Amino acid sequence: MQRPRRSNLSRQSRNARRIRNTVNERTEEEQEIAREQRRVSMARLRDSQSQQQSEAARETARLAMQNRRANNRGQQIDNLRRRTRDLSSADLNRTAFRYDCSNDYSLHPSVCIGQMDVVC
Numbered sequence: 001m002q003r004p005r006r007s008n009l010s011r012q013s014r015n016a017r018r019i020r021n022t023v024n025e026r027t028e029e030e031q032e033i034a035r036e037q038r039r040v041s042m043a044r045l046r047d048s049q050s051q052q053q054s055e056a057a058r059e060t061a062r063l064a065m066q067n068r069r070a071n072n073r074g075q076q077i078d079n080l081r082r083r084t085r086d087l088s089s090a091d092l093n094r095t096a097f098r099y100d101c102s103n104d105y106s107l108h109p110s111v112c113i114g115q116m117d118v119v120c
Helices: 014-025 028-048 051-088
Strands: none
Touching: none
């Protein structure tokens, strides 16, 4: 059975590479012209919106950002709990000789890492 296709979340998609190459090939003058066109376009868009529409758009964007931050905070807390739980049951015998940089040993309840100012 085929695995369902996952979305390409990296920056290596064909379209992203094409846009990056196009932007990199532009001269400084062309980039400045494009920036100015975007500025004019945004100014025209802002002028066409009423005060209520712009406030509603800002409020929608604010609520969306607040929601994303809350979700990220929840994910960070879950990840921290998972790492702490995984490390609390880890065997630390001879760990210094098989150190794994992907593990955050400071989260282990039995580990106290102090300043590293003593030279052996």
